[in-house]
Every structure is written in structure tokens, then in C-alpha cells.
Amino acid sequence: LSWKHARQPVFLSITLGFNGMTSSPSSRTPSRAESLRQRLDRHWPTAEALLRRLYAGVPDVEDWLVRMRNVVSTAALNRPAPLAERDDRRLAEPDWFQRSNQLGYCFYVDRFAGTLAGVQARLGYLADLGVTYLHALPLLAMQAGDNDGGFAVADYRAIEPRLGRTEDLTALAQAAHGAGMALCLDVVCNHTARDHAWAQAARAGDPRYRAYYHVLESAESVAAYEATLGQVFPKTAPGNFTPEPALARDGGQAWVWTTFYPYQWDLNYANPAVFQEMLEVLLHLANQGVDVFRLDSTPFLWKAPGTACRGLPQTHWVVRAWRALLAIAAPAVLLKGEAIVDPDDVVSFFGRDDATGLPAANECHLAYNNGMMTALWLAQATGDAAPAHALLDRLAVRPRQAAWITYVRCHDDIIWDALAALIPQETLHRVSAFYAGATPGSYALGAAFQADGDGAPSTNGMAASLVGLRPEGRPGEADTDAALARLLQLYQVTLALDGLPVLYMGDEIALTNAPLAGLPAGEGRWLHRPDMDWNRAAERHDSATAAGTFHTALRRLIRVRATLDALSGIEPARPLAGLPPGILGFERVGARAVLCLANLTGQAVTVSLPTTTDAWRDAVAETAIDLTALPLGPWQTRWIVAAG
Numbered sequence: 001l002s003w004k005h006a007r008q009p010v011f012l013s014i015t016l017g018f019n020g021m022t023s024s025p026s027s028r029t030p031s032r033a034e035s036l037r038q039r040l041d042r043h044w045p046t047a048e049a050l051l052r053r054l055y056a057g058v059p060d061v062e063d064w065l066v067r068m069r070n071v072v073s074t075a076a077l078n079r080p081a082p083l084a085e086r087d088d089r090r091l092a093e094p095d096w097f098q099r100s101n102q103l104g105y106c107f108y109v110d111r112f113a114g115t116l117a118g119v120q121a122r123l124g125y126l127a128d129l130g131v132t133y134l135h136a137l138p139l140l141a142m143q144a145g146d147n148d149g150g151f152a153v154a155d156y157r158a159i160e161p162r163l164g165r166t167e168d169l170t171a172l173a174q175a176a177h178g179a180g181m182a183l184c185l186d187v188v189c190n191h192t193a194r195d196h197a198w199a200q201a202a203r204a205g206d207p208r209y210r211a212y213y214h215v216l217e218s219a220e221s222v223a224a225y226e227a228t229l230g231q232v233f234p235k236t237a238p239g240n241f242t243p244e245p246a247l248a249r250d251g252g253q254a255w256v257w258t259t260f261y262p263y264q265w266d267l268n269y270a271n272p273a274v275f276q277e278m279l280e281v282l283l284h285l286a287n288q289g290v291d292v293f294r295l296d297s298t299p300f301l302w303k304a305p306g307t308a309c310r311g312l313p314q315t316h317w318v319v320r321a322w323r324a325l326l327a328i329a330a331p332a333v334l335l336k337g338e339a340i341v342d343p344d345d346v347v348s349f350f351g352r353d354d355a356t357g358l359p360a361a362n363e364c365h366l367a368y369n370n371g372m373m374t375a376l377w378l379a380q381a382t383g384d385a386a387p388a389h390a391l392l393d394r395l396a397v398r399p400r401q402a403a404w405i406t407y408v409r410c411h412d413d414i415i416w417d418a419l420a421a422l423i424p425q426e427t428l429h430r431v432s433a434f435y436a437g438a439t440p441g442s443y444a445l446g447a448a449f450q451a452d453g454d455g456a457p458s459t460n461g462m463a464a465s466l467v468g469l470r471p472e473g474r475p476g477e478a479d480t481d482a483a484l485a486r487l488l489q490l491y492q493v494t495l496a497l498d499g500l501p502v503l504y505m506g507d508e509i510a511l512t513n514a515p516l517a518g519l520p521a522g523e524g525r526w527l528h529r530p531d532m533d534w535n536r537a538a539e540r541h542d543s544a545t546a547a548g549t550f551h552t553a554l555r556r557l558i559r560v561r562a563t564l565d566a567l568s569g570i571e572p573a574r575p576l577a578g579l580p581p582g583i584l585g586f587e588r589v590g591a592r593a594v595l596c597l598a599n600l601t602g603q604a605v606t607v608s609l610p611t612t613t614d615a616w617r618d619a620v621a622e623t624a625i626d627l628t629a630l631p632l633g634p635w636q637t638r639w640i641v642a643a644g
């Protein structure tokens with residue numbers, strides 16, 4: 001078996017498969033086959049070595065490896081011509097996602113625009129803002145009823161019917177590509193819905209599908225695992241296992257591993273069939289035009305007794321094997337790791353060199369800079385920039401070909417405990433209470449969410465509410481202006497960090513919390529998953545409104561950012577030394593360096609930086625600046641460049 005054997009059926013599907021396909025297969029294919037051969041030569045040995053390491057003991061592993069090679073080769077030859085050409089263009093500029101003209105936008109399809117076709121109709125709105133990267137939260141067929149916002153997938157091969165059909169996804173991908181945008185989708189790879197056909201078959205007693213999951217058969221083995229596991233949703237989904245009598249054998253008992261909700265069954269990646277299934281899901285979606293996969297809950301993929309089952313070496317090998325195989329079949333497709341863990345551990349999701357153990361870009365191209373996001377919120381609450389400065393130093397170890405996803409808010413809670421290794425528990429608790437509006441003098445309008453054990457409860461709420469904006473607030477009111485300044489600061493700092501910034505839906509119009517009425521009980525994250533307010537968006541050019549003031553200022557920042565080469569994300573942001581405690585400062589090096597200085601406090605300050613050049617300019621306000629005596633108003637941020 002080799003790629004050659006895939007030829008006949010592959011040609012057929014290339015000819016029939018894709019609207020934009022114009023060239024005849026016979027004229028194109030020789031060069032595509034040749035470039036496939038080159039990619040196999042280059043990436044198959046990596047994939048094979050990782051798969052052998054993962055699945056050495058599995059019977060018939062040799063046959064299975066041949067099948068894997070065939071699976072990716074077939075997908076490569078089936079890749080629609082416009083996507084293969086897109087791969088070639090992307091590979092010619094491999095740092096495209098690190099450029100300062102890139103901006104992401106993250107949304108739930110239904111909340112933003114009802115359906116996939118609705119999203120397509122809003123591409124103009126997004127393009128006007130400067131968006132170049134769409135992250136649509138889960139949109140594959142989901143379990144009916146509770147489904148964790150679609151993170152309980154019932155069928156990876158179908159679109160959720162409420163949102164559209166497969167044709168709508170390919171149409172959206174094509175329209176996005178035409179508008180200069182990339183499309184990112186979640187692949188919920190750690191678990192399936194209890195209603196997924198695999199889980200149904202397992203419950204019906206099919207041993208093949210039972211082996212897709214982790215089934216435990218005694219209370220002792222459950223307790224032994226629990227002893228070293230953490231909990232993600234300790235209040236709404238305590239424990240990591242769910243009794244499932246249908247899985248019991250011979251009159252015994254059975255529990256299924258459910259790290260998240262009881263209806264989210266963790267997949268068993270020690271079973272190569274599971275690895276293969278998810279690989280085929282990735283290949284299938286890649287050939288629909290998806291450019292980036294957000295690998296949901298990446299740290300949890302592999303389990304081993306006596307560990308926390310987060311970020312085990314095998315987890316990294318699984319992701320690295322997917323990357324190598326995608327590099328064969330869909331070479332410009334990117335992987336985005338979702339690991340909300342200690343900042344030092346997040347870096348490991350970019351990859352490591354096996355020989356040296358040093359960071360290397362062989363795993364996820366993108367990973368969430370959760371640490372910096374959390375540290376910025378913490379800094380505004382405490383007026384202390386030190387943790388953010390410390391993080392900038394730690395995070396500078398990022399491999400240069402990989403990039404952070406930088407962000408102010410996302411669809412999840414802000415998890416203070418992710419900073420537990422850096423920040424005292426007492427501070428984390430205080431900040432958590434501050435954002436719940438529960439400390440004296442707090443302006444925040446958020447809510448506390450569940451905590452694991454003695455940890456600090458995490459925080460829910462839209463960014464605009466967390467900075468204290470009331471839904472009816474108008475510019476000119478002192479508290480509204482202060483709230484908008486804080487929100488703009490969070491975005492201005494984030495847009496200057498190294499990485500691909502992703503805006504969360506509604507933040508561009510300073511959208512506040514969802515109405516409390518109708519929120520699902522117990523799941524406070526819906527507080528920050530409101531419907532897009534298109535009436536408010538219609539005010540986005542009206543400076544008499546909070547939405548208009550904020551949108552105008554943010555849009556300007558996005559445009560200025562695109563012109564500043566140093567804000568492209570190759571080199572990390574470096575903290576500036578010698579600043580007062582309430583001032584965050586960092587430098588982005590480049591032919592023309594950019595300094596970012598942010599006053600995290602409500603008091604005006606004058607800072608003085610030693611400088612050899614005397615001509616400096618505020619790149620946004622376009623005014624001259626004296627760096628030796630620079631006034632910064634409350635929550636003011638400046639991007640500073642050398643003049644001339």
C-alpha cells in the first residue's frame with residue numbers, strides 16, 4: 001500500500017469535489033503527487049517515530065502504520081485545488097499569522113449571527129474592523145439538551161443543523177478566504193458527547209467502541225485515580241468519573257472517565273483507533289477549508305495512574321504526530337493548543353526538541369497566552385505590574401516560529417488559579433472577589449465561578465462589565481469614561497504583545513453581560529455569552545455612545561498596529577526595567593522599535609525613561625513625546641516610536 005494506490009478514486013473526487021476546481025486533474029496531478037512525495041519524505045519519519053513510541057505494544061501496529069500513511073496520502077491527493085494553492089501561498093510566507101496586520105475574532109455562530117450563512121453575511125462588518133481570522137466556537141452536531149456550548153460533539157462529520165449544513169461551512173470558508181481571512185474551528189478532541197454514535201455503541205455493549213473510552217470497573221480504581229486528579233468544574237460536575245451501568249459487564253459496576261461534564265466522555269488515546277478517528281476528522285475538516293484547529297482541552301488527552309493526567313509526554317506526542325501528518329496532507333493548516341495551565345507548562349505545547357529537551361516549534365503553532373491575559377486583569381485590580389513583567393520574561397522562551405494567541409476575554413471564565421505558581425493565594429482570592437464586585441471600592445460587575453478546593457473562584461463576565469461599564473453608560477460620565485479607558489487599555493496592551501490577538505465577540509462595541517433572566521442555572525459562563533447586539537453595533541460610529549467611542553478608538557489601534565512592523569510577533573515582548581509599580585512597560589524590537597507604556601492605576605503619573613534619542617512620538621495620537629518626563633493619565637496607554 002502506498003499513495004500510488006489511492007490514485008483512481010482520488011482523481012474522481014478531485015474532479016467532482018469542489019466548485020473552484022478548474023484545471024484538469026491530468027495537468028495538475030503530477031506536480032501535486034511529486035510535492036506529496038516530498039512532504040512524505042520530510043514528515044512521515046517524524047510521524048512514524050511518534051506513533052511507534054505511542055503504540056509500540058499494539059498488535060498489528062505495522063499494518064496500522066501503513067494505513068495511516070495511506071490515510072494522509074489520500075487526504076493530500078483529495079485536497080481541493082484551491083486549498084492546495086492556498087497551502088503553497090501560506091508556505092511561502094510561513095510567518096503570516098505573526099504579522100501585525102492579523103486580528104482574530106471569536107464568536108458562537110448562533111449568538112453572533114444565527115447561522116453560518118448569517119456569519120457570511122457579516123464578513124463585511126468584520127473586515128471593516130480589521131479582522132483576518134475567524135474563530136467560530138463549536139459548530140459540529142452537538143448533543144441535544146445540555147452540551148456545554150457545543151463542546152459535547154455528537155457527530156464530527158455533520159454541522160449542527162440549527163447552524164447550517166456542510167455546504168454552508170465550505171461556502172463560509174471560501175468567502176472568508178476571498179476576504180483575506182483564515183477560518184479556525186474547535187476540534188473537541190478530548191471527549192465526545194454521551195450521545196455520540198461511538199458512546200452509544202459502547203453502551204449497547206460493542207467492545208470495539210467500549211475501548212474508545214476509559215471504563216473503570218471498581219470503586220477502588222476510581223478512588224485511586226481521583227487521588228491525583230484535579231477538578232475542572234468542581235461545583236457543577238464534581239469528580240472525574242460518572243457511573244454508567246450500561247457499560248458494566250457480568251453484573252459488575254462501571255464508571256466512565258468524564259473530566260468535564262458527565263455527558264462528555266473522555267476518549268482513550270492509548271487506543272490507536274481513537275487517534276485515527278480524530279486524525280480523519282482533522283483531515284476531513286481541513287479539506288473543507290478550515291485553516292486552524294483549536295484542539296480543545298489539549299493537556300488532558302493522555303491518562304496515567306498516579307499523575308494529574310495533564311500534559312503527560314504522550315499527550316505531546318499525540319499532538320506532534322497530528323502535526324506531522326497534517327503537514328503531509330494539508331501543509332499550511334495550523335494547530336492551536338488550548339492549555340490553560342501554569343505559564344511555564346503552556347510553552348511545552350509549542351513543542352520540544354527530543355534530543356536537547358529545549359523548546360522547538362514541532363507541536364502547536366499557536367497557544368493561548370492565558371497567563372498574560374490573567375495577569376493584566378490582575379494588574380488593573382491591584383495596580384501592580386510586577387507579575388505581568390515577570391511573565392513577559394518567562395514567556396520569552398517561545399520558539400520564534402510559533403505564536404501566542406493574545407486576548408482580553410474568551411468564552412470561558414478567567415481562571416486565577418492558573419497563576420497559582422506565581423501569585424500568592426491571598427492575592428488571587430482578593431482579585432477574584434474584586435471582579436465579583438465584592439470588595440470595597442470595586443467597580444467590577446462580574447461574578448464568581450466555581451473553585452477547585454481552596455483555590456480562588458474564577459470570574460465570569462464580559463470584559464466591558466468587568467471594567468465596570470453599566471449597560472446604559474454614556475461617554476462624559478466619569479465612571480463610564482474610566483471604564484472605557486480600562487477596557488481600551490486592556491486591548492491596547494494586548495495588541496502590542498507578541499502574538500495573534502483574538503477579540504471576543506462584542507468587546508468591539510463594549511458589550512456588557514448577558515441579561516440574567518434566562519441564563520442556565522449553575523453555568524455562570526453564559527453571563528459572558530450574550531447575543532450580539534446589532535442595535536448597539538449600529539451606533540459604532542456615534543461618539544455620543546459608549547459603543548461608538550470604544551469602537552472608534554479600538555479600530556484606530558488596529559489600523560495603527562498594522563503599520564508597526566515591530567508589533568509583528570517574531571521577537572517576544574521584553575519588559576522595561578525601572579518603572580514605578582503601577583506602570584507596565586515593554587519593548588517590541590524591530591527596525592523601528594515600539595515601546596508600550598501603560599498606567600494601570602487611576603492616578604496620573606509622570607514616568608521618566610533613560611533615552612539616547614530625544615525625538616519620540618506617540619504612534620496613535622501622533623504627537624511628540626518627551627520620554628524623560630512622560631505624563632500618563634489614569635489607565636492611559638501609549639505606543640511610542642522613535643520620531644522620523
Ligand code: OTU
Nearest residue numbers: 148151232260296297338339340341412
Ligand atoms: C475548554 O476549556 C473549553 O474552552 C470550555 O468551554 C469547555 O467547557 C471545556 O474545554 C470542555 O470541553 O477548563 O474552564 O487546560 O482549562 O480545556 C475551561 C484546558 C476549561 C482547560 C480547558 C477548559
